Amino acid sequence: xxxxxxxxxxxxxxxxxxxxxxxxxxxxVQLLAVSKTFGADAVQQAYDAGQRAFGENYIQEALxxxxxxxxxxxxxQWHLIGPIQSNKSRPVAENFDWVHSVDRLKIxxxxxxxxxxxxxxxxxxxxxxxxxxxxxxxxxxAEVLEVARQVAALPRLVLRGLMAIPEPAADEAAxxxxxxxxxxxxxxxxxxxxxxxxxxxxxxxxxxADLEAAIAEGATIVRVGTAIFGSR
Ligand SMILES: *Cc1c(COP(=O)(O)O)cnc(C)c1O
Numbered sequence: 122x123x124x125x126x127x128x129x130x131x132x133x134x135x136x137x138x139x140x141x142x143x144x145x146x147x148x149x150v151q152l153l154a155v156s157k158t159f160g161a162d163a164v165q166q167a168y169d170a171g172q173r174a175f176g177e178n179y180i181q182e183a184l185x186x187x188x189x190x191x192x193x194x195x196x197x198q199w200h201l202i203g204p205i206q207s208n209k210s211r212p213v214a215e216n217f218d219w220v221h222s223v224d225r226l227k228i229x230x231x232x233x234x235x236x237x238x239x240x241x242x243x244x245x246x247x248x249x250x251x252x253x254x255x256x257x258x259x260x261x262x263a264e265v266l267e268v269a270r271q272v273a274a275l276p277r278l279v280l281r282g283l284m285a286i287p288e289p290a291a292d293e294a295a296x297x298x299x300x301x302x303x304x305x306x307x308x309x310x311x312x313x314x315x316x317x318x319x320x321x322x323x324x325x326x327x328x329x330a331d332l333e334a335a336i337a338e339g340a341t342i343v344r345v346g347t348a349i350f351g352s353r
Contacts, residue, residue, distance in 0.1 A: 126170035139336035155346030158353045161189035178203030211235045219244040221284040221325045229272045236277035251299045252288040273317040282323030296334035304339040
């Protein structure tokens with residue numbers, strides 16, 4: 122199997138090439154390495170190869186890794202990208218730097234209430250069901266503005282932007298459509314929220330299969346698992 126450092130290097134090269142094609146500055150896209158189902162040893166290998174931001178889907182699994190890598194805690198950024206049940210919000214507020222998967226006001230309120238005062242505010246994105254799939258979590262696009270207004274007012278959160286997991290599509294043109302829709306939704310939010318939108322700069326979109334399409338449409342964080350760690 123190809124090693125994690127090599128796969129990481131290949132992924133960085135894909136991102137750099139996509140930035141160049143899109144005429145965007147190199148470094149305008151952050152790579153979030155999605156380490157779900159892989160152990161702390163895999164995270165450590167990626168860390169040794171220079172990776173600092175890691176995405177996790179499952180809270181219990183993530184907490185074990187955060188604990189195992191506690192010595193590196195100040196060097197690492199932990200991002201939760203999976204669903205949160207309300208009764209699991211406290212460990213999220215206490216242990217993560219970012220949450221991409223805020224999909225209702227109640228969760229945001231709990232995260233704000235539970236964010237420890239000694240930590241910086243939690244950076245959050247609203248997850249949007251951009252492809253309109255019945256089974257997918259995320260806010261409907263029409264709900265986003267109202268929820269964003271309320272989340273932006275919460276004291277211990279910083280609303281950073283939007284996240285989506287579009288329906289898989291085969292070719293780049295089809296992949297770009299939902300990413301474009303998310304970009305346009307963020308632009309509308311920035312206009313509507315005005316001064317409340319000061320830090321609304323994040324489009325979390327693009328995974329192993331579609332990161333080029335996402336970068337072409339303005340992704341600022343791509344969330345890549347398989348291409349770095351292998352298949353799950
Ligand atoms: C698993 C996952 C990813 C990474 O997907 P890959 O196809 O393995 O790159 C990205 N985002 C979310 C929300 C995920 O659950």
